[in-house]
Amino acid sequence: MFTIPRIFEEIWAGVRPFFIKIAIxxxxxxxxxxxxxLFKIMANLMPIPGWAGELVVHIHSAGTVAAVVIFxxxxxxxxxxxxxxxxICWAW
Numbered sequence: 001m002f003t004i005p006r007i008f009e010e011i012w013a014g015v016r017p018f019f020i021k022i023a024i025x026x027x028x029x030x031x032x033x034x035x036x037x038l039f040k041i042m043a044n045l046m047p048i049p050g051w052a053g054e055l056v057v058h059i060h061s062a063g064t065v066a067a068v069v070i071f072x073x074x075x076x077x078x079x080x081x082x083x084x085x086x087x088i089c090w091a092w
Contacts, residue, residue, distance in 0.1 A: 021078035029071035036063045 040060055048056055 017082050018079065021082065022075055025071055025074040025078060028074065029067050032067040032070065033064065036060055036067065039063075 043053075043056055043060065047053060
């Protein structure tokens with residue numbers, strides 16, 4: 001018969017590999033985001049006028065979206081790796 005601590009140990013044993021992989025993916029994404037945030041602070045401290053400044057803002061926005069996409073992509077690949085299945089996609 002299972003006791004409550006034993007149940008939590010089994011749940012943690014099943015969740016732990018996913019948690020570790022997603023935490024690593026999150027740290028990678030967070031470091032990218034922090035770099036982009038520092039870039040934004042620099043852009044605010046030293047504004048660039050005209051179309052070049054607008055280009056910098058758009059590149060920063062695209063980088064922020066790319067960081068989230070990278071996090072999602074790494075998370076999906078890690079989950080597939082841990083589950084031992086292949087991604088079924090007709091486009092690939």
